[in-house]
Amino acid sequence: MIYDCLIIGAGPAGLAAAISAKKNGLENIMLLERDNRPGGILLQCIHNGFGLHYFSEELTGPEYAGRFVKEAEELKIQVKVSTMVLQIEKGEGENPLHKVTAINSKDGLMILETKTVIISTGCRERTRGALLIPGSRPSGIFTAGSAQRFLNIDGYLPGKKVVILGSGDIGLIMARRLTLEGAEVKMVLEIMNYSAGLARNITQCLENFNIPLKTKTTIVQIHGKDRVTGVTIASVDDHRQPIPETYEYVECDTVLLSVGLIPENELLNPLGVNLDAVTSGPLVNQRMETSIKGIFACGNSVHVHDLVDFVTEESLLAGKSAAEYVNKRCEKISSIPLVRGNRVRYVVPQKIDLSANDDKSENLRIMYRSTEVYRSVSVIACAGQKELARQKKRILRPGEMQIIEIPYEKIMEIKDMALPVTISIELPEDLID
């Protein structure tokens, strides 16, 4: 049997993609999920704050995931759980058929043929090993997400006296969660001079529980033989190098690392797909298609999101695109690269592929992040000297993804100019000519 669409990962991205693919006319769809139930990372995010944009309601992670799981059930979309995808083999020719190898203990080894694949595999956490934090290797060192899983799914308290490295949202959320469950969170350390997480989380997770946040500080050594006994912390200079005179010992039995998320793309790497060096995810066009025909990607596996609402939007688009690819074919007429300009860390999509049956009434939505915190700036999309869109922003933070929209007809105006579209951030001073 040849599938229309196989979706790898049944978290919020995969679920939305599947629902959208089905609603846009695809019949043979299947979700492949390695965990024992669909829902993805949201299942362990028991806190509030999801769905404010998409549902105009504040939901917990499981509630948000639950809505999409239920809708997928109502649409009778097949889900195989406890199933691991081992590899993808890309098909050749005009209408490539891709082969997905997956395994579970019920069906054994399966090699599934499909017209489209949607990669919604989420992301993984950066580890202590990746940071090369010196010291011994006692137990009690967790990535924040693993600690969250042990606590919220399995019911274990990871430790009693905790130091958290990294002030991204996962670290902040876990600071609060651990405190509520009776642990002492001694401090959250952040190597930059600003927190990467949402301002609201600084307030509701740290300030509200009197947990200190030390910026420009890192861990230089972890101590302990069988179990963590403490850490040595240090202030860092402007090059993020520890300053020896500031070394200070902090007693603790647990270290949580919230030091970065990396899109999970082990399945795509062997296929020679084009990757974005900044996001570590695949390059995609405005339809969420990768550089391989018929392989799409969405959610955290493309770039790490802050709000699941935007994952949902992006994934609905990916599912619709997969359906259009199978049913209508979108023959590429021309391509325009989308590139990052001044003060922009990355843009997604990285490419615009124009085709004859594009919906010309749809604005092009470009997601981007700033490299640093900026205030009172203008964000400009332009092709050469020609300005295509502009927005004013009171404040831009690297930890808060932004969206700029370009009307489709503006793209049509520049499509033959052989120029990329650049998104850049202009400071107030720059605008004075």
Added chain:
Amino acid sequence: MEEINNTFTTNNKRSMTCIICPMGCPLEVIMDGNEVSVSGNNCKRGVDYAKKELFSPSRTLTCTVSVLNGKRPLVSAKTRGEIPKDLLLAGMEKIRRLRVNAPVKQGDILEKDFLQTGFDLIACEDVEKL
């Protein structure tokens, strides 16, 4: 007028971050007798938040509750509204001792009128019976 929970900085002015939505607008709140004026908000919910935060700061409590005879040991749960902030840790003490029987369905009331706040503690997901 209720007692204000946090001291003001000089000139009865206080800064706070609104936590209603991910924008996290930085608010400036000025107390002038009984009048409270709020600036820095990007929507009117921020004004309501600032006033509430001054006089009766409240939070939704999200947690996990032990499940007996279920396919999973825990169910994610939340209070159906915002309870006084200073009851959060006491609330957790109660939750630690709570046991609910499977099956649990999303929306089920796990404890009615939690801590007499007027809000129920409800399940956020399903847990099937073993």
